[in-house]
Amino acid sequence: MMNGNGKEVIQFYEKALNAEIISNKILGERCENSDYPIPAEAKDSVGFALLKLGDSNLMLSDSHPGQPHQVGNQVTICIRTENNEKTKQVFEALQDNGQVIMPLQKTPISPFYGIVTDKFGVMFQIYTDIQNKIE
Structure with a gap:
């Protein structure tokens, strides 16, 4: 869980780890039909990303609105x-x-x-x- 810097993290891992981006959905696209409205300032955040690192998958998203970001809970x-x-x-x-x-x-x-x-x-x-x- 990232603190609003998910796009930067994806770009960094793509370069540093030679990760392949399998999926990268922004929160506004991923949750547009949700019963919980997404605040305008959060709609461009990473809602769900999947990166392939060799045989492993790395999933990440920005913290969702209403869920506080806490260092130590990123993984x-x-x-x-x-x-x-x-x-x-x-x-x-x-x-x-x-x-x-x-x-x-x-x-x-x-x-x-x-x-x-x-x-x-x-x-x-x-x-x-x-x-x-x-x-």
Whole structure:
């Protein structure tokens, strides 16, 4: 999670890590049908980017409006599941003695998506993959 400098980060990683940009959606494009209006000043922020680094994927976005940026939370573990039941199971297991940051809900990128910090302070994004691929 970046603090409004996601575009700069993408350009830096593309050059420094020889990363291939697979996807780069701005927040205004990615969430335009959301039930939560995006403030005008945030619409040009990175909503979701996927970079390919060898055999690994790096996903990043700018912090969404209303979610404070906190140093130390820039890196999160993403868990992608194949169905909503598995997403719910993993989310509920991780929230035990942890903190729900964003409850499981439908989003423009997934039918079931949530963010939770586990009891050890590790932040996770858990989501159901729509088509077993990321656009």
